[in-house]
Amino acid sequence: MSHGITLDERLYRFGTMCVRGGCCTVGYKDTEFEPICPIYEKYQFFTYSLGGMVQIGRALYEGRLEVNQSVSNVIYTCMSCGACGEMCAEVDFPDIMQLQHELRARCVEAGQVPYEHMAAIEGLKKEDNMLGQPKADRGKWAEGLDVKDITKESAEIYFHAGCRICFDEELWPIARSAVNLLRKAGTDVGIAGKEETCCGGRAYELGYHGEFTKYAEKNMELLKTAGIKTLITACADGYYAFKVLYDMMGKRGDVEVYHITEYLDRLLRAGKLKLTSKVPMKVTYHDPCHLGRKVEHWLLQKGEAKPGEIYQAPRDILRGIPGLELIEMRRNRGNAWCCGAGGGVIDAHPDFAVWTAMERINEAKLTGAEAMITACPWCKRNFTDAMNKSKNGLKIYDIVELVEQAL
Amino acid sequence: MSNVDLLYHELLSTFPEERVSRDEAILTSYSTDISSPPGVATLPALVVLPQTTEEIKILLVAANRFKVPVVPMSRGSNIAGLAVPHKGEVVVDLRRMNKIIEINTDAAYAVVEPGVTHHQLSLAARKKGFINHLPTATGGGSTVANYLMRPSGNLSAKWDPDPIISLEVVTPSGDVIRTGSASFGTAGWRARYGPFPDLTGLFACSYGTLGIVSKMSVKLYDRGEEERLLITKFDNLPSALEYMKLIVRRNLADSVTFWNWVWNMFHELMASKSEELPKEMMKEDQKTPPPGIPFGIASARLSGYKEVVDTAEKTCIRLAREHGGEYLNEEEVKSTHPGSWEYLYSFFIEGIHPKPGEESTMRRAMWLPGWLINAEPAGILELEKYMWEFAKKEAKPPYMFRVLPFNHAREFFFAFVILITGTLDKEREYMLHLKKAYAKLYHELLAKHGAIMFRFRQDPTFLALTGPYGDLLRKTKTILDPNNIMHPGVNLF
Numbered sequence: 001m002s003h004g005i006t007l008d009e010r011l012y013r014f015g016t017m018c019v020r021g022g023c024c025t026v027g028y029k030d031t032e033f034e035p036i037c038p039i040y041e042k043y044q045f046f047t048y049s050l051g052g053m054v055q056i057g058r059a060l061y062e063g064r065l066e067v068n069q070s071v072s073n074v075i076y077t078c079m080s081c082g083a084c085g086e087m088c089a090e091v092d093f094p095d096i097m098q099l100q101h102e103l104r105a106r107c108v109e110a111g112q113v114p115y116e117h118m119a120a121i122e123g124l125k126k127e128d129n130m131l132g133q134p135k136a137d138r139g140k141w142a143e144g145l146d147v148k149d150i151t152k153e154s155a156e157i158y159f160h161a162g163c164r165i166c167f168d169e170e171l172w173p174i175a176r177s178a179v180n181l182l183r184k185a186g187t188d189v190g191i192a193g194k195e196e197t198c199c200g201g202r203a204y205e206l207g208y209h210g211e212f213t214k215y216a217e218k219n220m221e222l223l224k225t226a227g228i229k230t231l232i233t234a235c236a237d238g239y240y241a242f243k244v245l246y247d248m249m250g251k252r253g254d255v256e257v258y259h260i261t262e263y264l265d266r267l268l269r270a271g272k273l274k275l276t277s278k279v280p281m282k283v284t285y286h287d288p289c290h291l292g293r294k295v296e297h298w299l300l301q302k303g304e305a306k307p308g309e310i311y312q313a314p315r316d317i318l319r320g321i322p323g324l325e326l327i328e329m330r331r332n333r334g335n336a337w338c339c340g341a342g343g344g345v346i347d348a349h350p351d352f353a354v355w356t357a358m359e360r361i362n363e364a365k366l367t368g369a370e371a372m373i374t375a376c377p378w379c380k381r382n383f384t385d386a387m388n389k390s391k392n393g394l395k396i397y398d399i400v401e402l403v404e405q406a407l
Numbered sequence: 408m409s410n411v412d413l414l415y416h417e418l419l420s421t422f423p424e425e426r427v428s429r430d431e432a433i434l435t436s437y438s439t440d441i442s443s444p445p446g447v448a449t450l451p452a453l454v455v456l457p458q459t460t461e462e463i464k465i466l467l468v469a470a471n472r473f474k475v476p477v478v479p480m481s482r483g484s485n486i487a488g489l490a491v492p493h494k495g496e497v498v499v500d501l502r503r504m505n506k507i508i509e510i511n512t513d514a515a516y517a518v519v520e521p522g523v524t525h526h527q528l529s530l531a532a533r534k535k536g537f538i539n540h541l542p543t544a545t546g547g548g549s550t551v552a553n554y555l556m557r558p559s560g561n562l563s564a565k566w567d568p569d570p571i572i573s574l575e576v577v578t579p580s581g582d583v584i585r586t587g588s589a590s591f592g593t594a595g596w597r598a599r600y601g602p603f604p605d606l607t608g609l610f611a612c613s614y615g616t617l618g619i620v621s622k623m624s625v626k627l628y629d630r631g632e633e634e635r636l637l638i639t640k641f642d643n644l645p646s647a648l649e650y651m652k653l654i655v656r657r658n659l660a661d662s663v664t665f666w667n668w669v670w671n672m673f674h675e676l677m678a679s680k681s682e683e684l685p686k687e688m689m690k691e692d693q694k695t696p697p698p699g700i701p702f703g704i705a706s707a708r709l710s711g712y713k714e715v716v717d718t719a720e721k722t723c724i725r726l727a728r729e730h731g732g733e734y735l736n737e738e739e740v741k742s743t744h745p746g747s748w749e750y751l752y753s754f755f756i757e758g759i760h761p762k763p764g765e766e767s768t769m770r771r772a773m774w775l776p777g778w779l780i781n782a783e784p785a786g787i788l789e790l791e792k793y794m795w796e797f798a799k800k801e802a803k804p805p806y807m808f809r810v811l812p813f814n815h816a817r818e819f820f821f822a823f824v825i826l827i828t829g830t831l832d833k834e835r836e837y838m839l840h841l842k843k844a845y846a847k848l849y850h851e852l853l854a855k856h857g858a859i860m861f862r863f864r865q866d867p868t869f870l871a872l873t874g875p876y877g878d879l880l881r882k883t884k885t886i887l888d889p890n891n892i893m894h895p896g897v898n899l900f
Contacts, residue, residue, distance in 0.1 A: 046500060051483075059435045071431075
């Protein structure tokens with residue numbers, strides 16, 4: 001039955017089947033049932049959980065509730081981190097966040113979107129990036145690198161830096177290190193400089209599916225023109241977009257997509273890179289949601305990965321760095337606590353984003369690590385902002401920065 | 408201003424705004440559960456999140472003064488509409504009262520708040536060398552709420568099927584009553600019975616209609632030096648029942664549960680993650696298993712000193728054989744029934760429910776609220792037959808009705824869970840029809856089989872069958888809740 005919003009019937013049925021056990025808010029026995037859902041921990045009502053959201057989705061579908069400010073407030077506090085999907089066995093949709101994405105799309109249709117997101121999308125439309133920065137500045141991160149420009153010359157591999165890195169100077173070292181490492185391994189890599197555009201992934205997560213499609217097509221056209229068959233990115237969000245969302249929408253074609261950690265792991269195994277310098281440090285690793293559970297479900301369904309494989313490459317790389325000691329946080333891999341930057345929360349609810357990051361930083365400190373390593377510029381940005389506010393003393397690195405140190 | 412408005416403003420003088428809500432989306436998320444037919448829901452007037460007994464007291468006193476009804480909700484995982492509003496009540500969501508206050512290993516009990524989950528308590532107890540009653544429900548469910556509704560009593564059936572010791576209850580008048588040994592204040596939470604009549608039992612199965620339970624002490628049981636899962640297969644239910652009676656009553660097993668073949672196939676489905684229900688599971692004759700699949704298996708938990716467990720295991724195997732059953736060793740079960748082994752080992756030995764969702768729901772199908780029925784062992788076969796007939800009668804295309812019975816040995820609970828498959832468009836009418844059919848079942852099962860259904864389903868005529876017992880309960884209700892603000896939608900009184 002439906003008298004309300006359009007919603008995939010399977011998603012509606014999910015709402016009618018939920019037993020409201022609240023298990024979507026905690027990890028399983030390996031985490032000793034610790035909390036894994038930031039919104040539930042912060043906002044406390046059952047509403048702020050996958051279980052609560054499906055009841056809202058159900059009411060919207062049945063026409064008992066309209067898409068209004070109240071609904072939008074709840075839907076857009078979620079970081080779309082996908083931790084709930086790890087625990088709820090019912091979530092086996094093509095994408096574990098499909099319900100959230102659908103509901104957000106309905107919010108967009110109804111004009112019920114946080115102001116900050118509207119501004120970000122306006123910036124995207126005008127400047128081709130989610131940060132509203134001048135598109136002419138997009139390639140600045142690569143100045144002096146003397147790397148190939150795929151819009152002018154041919155290259156085997158395209159390195160996509162992503163909006164976050166391109167317009168955040170503190171994060172430029174991630175992309176620069178990544179390109180350096182790829183070249184040192186003898187890879188024929190190129191970038192698109194100021195012609196690079198947003199992957200569209202964040203727009204999709206905010207509910208702007210039309211914008212996502214536009215940018216997916218734009219990116220694939222760029223790759224087609226340049227004859228690129230392999231794409232590598234150091235941005236976990238971008239990786240999720242290219243690897244999962246493009247594929248789900250039938251836009252990926254035959255392009256192979258790698259996160260930089262996956263590719264570096266290959267290069268290290270093939271002996272094309274050797275880690276010889278000591279990096280004497282105790283570290284812990286934070287699994288980005290977009291380089292973990294949000295990708296793994298899709299890859300498993302497609303038969304493109306084995307369970308747990310997605311989490312292994314960064315760990316293998318870190319364990320291969322001489323002198324470096326890796327200590328796991330209890331909530332790791334599929335049970336990792338989100339950094340707080342996901343789902344547009346960093347824009348619409350920055351205080352909540354920082355609160356979420358601090359929870360993770362405190363967890364990292366408990367391991368006795370001096371540094372927390374991640375593999376996503378959005379995570380690094382949010383952790384760094386939280387660190388700056390707290391003066392906690394933990395160092396935050398992207399994994400490629402350590403690999404470069406270890407060469 | 409309406410009474411709800413007055414209550415809302417009064418509560419804001421005690422509760423921070425972020426714990427009292429009248430936001431439409433928040434209210435909506437509390438309006439439905441799995442038992443709500445499509446399109447049928449009532450919004451709560453407010454949702455309140457108390458964190459202490461004192462806050463519950465302030466809330467109930469104010470609600471009583473303004474005569475605004477309330478629905479207590481511990482974790483909300485009830486599947487029979489007992490934790491959703493029916494008449495625009497205030498939902499008192501207790502999930503943030505989630506502390507394990509004490510684990511007393513000396514006297515073997517734990518004191519918990521209503522927001523504590525089975526998983527939380529189970530983990531904490533096991534770390535101290537104990538187990539607690541664990542129902543075949545979701546691990547995220549509230550221990551307090553589940554125990555108050557009569558748990559299915561797995562893991563520890565040989566000791567005592569009732570795990571509750573003492574309670575702390577807040578009444579609408581603002582009294583905070585402690586029962587059992589806790590009533591004396593200085594005597595602790597260790598004992599259910601003292602020199603006076605037992606009031607703990609008064610609140611069990613009261614479904615929040617007499618007050619809100621804010622603390623409960625529960626029994627814990629020693630894990631033993633060795634814990635073992637023993638699986639035996641049987642070709643028929645009577646043989647299995649005889650075996651089950653013997654091994655529990657003669658203290659060989661902590662507990663034993665019999666799962667018919669449909670359940671076992673369901674367990675396999677969980678492990679395989681297949682989206683399709685096996686064809687065999689959907690066939691018309693539900694009583695005959697497909698070739699090569701046993702009619703059912705009995706899963707027993709054995710624990711104690713290793714030598715004792717070795718002996719108990721040997722004896723159980725002998726008894727199974729004597730009653731036509733067959734022992735399946737671990738490797739055999741793992742290879743032939745991997746899903747069952749995963750489920751049963753996690754549940755009976757680790758004391759942890761399989762990954763959430765898997766034990767409660769199924770893809771491409773939908774659970775309807777089940778029953779827990781207590782009957783004479785001799786009557787169980789007739790009861791089972793009756794339920795098969797019921798299912799057959801109610802199975803109207805496009806729906807398939809599956810009856811999934813499983814038995815617990817201690818009180819001879821017989822659990823039926825019904826699964827329907829089909830399209831969505833007519834579910835509303837069908838579910839409403841089934842609710843009426845359920846209501847009739849209470850009376851028919853009692854009249855024809857002397858069987859008592861647990862998990863009350865909002866039928867006020869059922870209490871009337873108890874005569875003076877019901878009269879006394881009604882009088883008690885009037886004393887404790889004169890304005891009938893406590894969960895009136897349950898229709899117990």
